[in-house]
Amino acid sequence: MISQQDFQELKFKTLKHFWGYDHFRDAQEAIIDSVIREKDTLVLLPTGAGKSLCYQLPALLREGTCLVISPLLALMKDQVNQLKARGIEAEYLSSELDEYDAETIYDRCKEGLTKILYISPERITNKQFLQHIEEIALSFIAVDEAHCISEWGQDFRPSYQNIKEFRQNNPEIHCLALTATATPKVLDEIKLKLGLKDPEVFQKSFKRDNIKIFTEEISDKFQKVFDILKFTNESGIVYVRTRREAEQLSEFLQKNQLTHVDFFHAGLSTKEKNTRQRIWNTSDNHVLISTNAFGMGIDKDNVRFVIHYSPAPSIENYYQEIGRSGRDGKESFAFLLWNTQELLNFDQILKNQIPNKAEFLKIITYLYSVFQVAEFELPEKIFSLNINAIHNFTRLSTAKIKNVLGFLHNQEIIYFNDYRSLSSLQLM
Incomplete structure (x- = not known):
């Protein structure tokens, strides 16, 4: 059993060895201590305050693999590349990996070699993933960009709603939720929809004097x-x-x-x-x-x-x-x-470009209907896209339609090609 003093020394040695820093910033140390104590933790820190360190460092100090749920593949790749450059065992799972590569990653997690595993929220309902995860010792779950769980936010991601059930099936594993964007209402929704139990909450002023x-x-x-x-x-x-x-x-x-x-x-x-x-x-x-x-x-x-x-x-x-x-x-x-x-002109532009929830759902319904795609189905197939047909069906402006398609593209739910060629759409 490691003493408190030895743990404190190990924490700072880890920080220095992998990140090159002598001191933590702002609330980082208190957040890390909360995670180490196996407390559900909710973190609201401004952009650039070093939220990723709050799960990456304790992942190295805890036994097992930290499961990080992140909304964007590009973000996962970037984080994994940076961690590997520091000598930290980290991987990500995505549909672009072939079966052999995915099995190799699962095996390394089962052997306790991979300390941090990134996945998208959609993957937590994947049967193959759920079968493998039963054999992996998880240290804790980190939910990045946790505001995506809120229907009050512009980055709403429906698949985040499945995290609570996943946690209920793994009740012994605590959770760290992180965001830079949340009103008090959204914070309450994060606590509720992630099933956080008596969480320690860390919130810093958004003021950036520099x-x-x-x-x-x-x-x-x-x-x-x-x-x-x-x-x-x-x-x-x-x-x-x-x-x-x-x-x-x-x-x-x-x-x-x-x-x-x-x-x-x-x-x-x-x-x-x-x-x-x-x-x-x-x-x-x-x-x-x-x-x-x-x-x-x-x-x-x-x-x-x-x-x-x-x-x-x-x-x-x-x-x-x-x-x-x-x-x-x-x-x-x-x-x-x-x-x-x-x-x-700004107000009029916004009214013409930003769809409400009903309009958003109308466009989504059209895409699923025309392309014969069932909800939650993920066919890797490319469809020819006729923006005018969507406009004729929905009676919505082209700007609103393209904003919805662009939003789905940025969330990596679809790949929307609308640049110097015939438009096409692929569900990712």
Whole structure:
């Protein structure tokens, strides 16, 4: 039995050995101690506060495998690659793995070699997974982006609702829920729908003193972005509203000798997106001109600025997006560019683009009906997609339809191709 003093020393030695830090940040140590004591724990920390360490470090100190439920495959891959680079045994399961690779991962978990296993929430109802998990000693469950369980949030993911039943079938395993985005109402919903028992709650102020915010009314935004970027040689993100703006602004900047700039949006192929994100992640001065398809779950400390070419669609979006800068605690900058006409048109644009729940379900119902797909079925088949047919059936605007398809694409429920070729859709 390890003494409390020896445990404290081991905790800091682990932090130093794998992460290179001498001290924890903010509430990290108290959260880790709660997990080690096998308490259900709910964590609400701002973007960039180091939430992932709160389950990664205790996973190394506890016997067994930590099961991490995460919403995005790209996020899982990024986390696993970073952990492996630190010498930590971590893996992820996804439908893109063949049967042999998946069996190898399961075997390593059963042998106690893999300390952290990432899965999507959809996998916890997979029969093969449930059979294997019975033979794996789980240390605890970590639910990342836990706000996805809430129907009050914009990132609602229905499959998160299945986590509670999975926990009820494994009542001895405690749970750590983490999010950067939650109102008091959403926090209560997380507790209820995850079945957290008397959880310890850690909540930190969202104030980020190291981020300096500037807003400016601008008529020539291309020139303003150029003026900002020509005086910096550091990494950043420029958020634009449309794919076309991303491409045109990137082209303008490159023509003006800013060669460390590229664009990123959901219309790129998976290979192109992975390549561009990798270049940006490993660079000290690369800048991505991006729609909001980019950013969720990124783990890059040295983002020095975020520029909003136009106002974000909500305060929540704006907070999340500027929070991707200055994660290392160093001085960073957020620039918001706007003009009067843009704001006058903004409300009408939102009404035309954002579907309500009934409209969202109408589009989903159409897709399942036309393509003869049963609920929860996951056929790896590509369907030709006619946006006009969806419009004729639902009587909804093309913008609303594309927003729903884009949302499903970003959540990796479908692969939606709408870029320089015939539109198609694939259920993932």
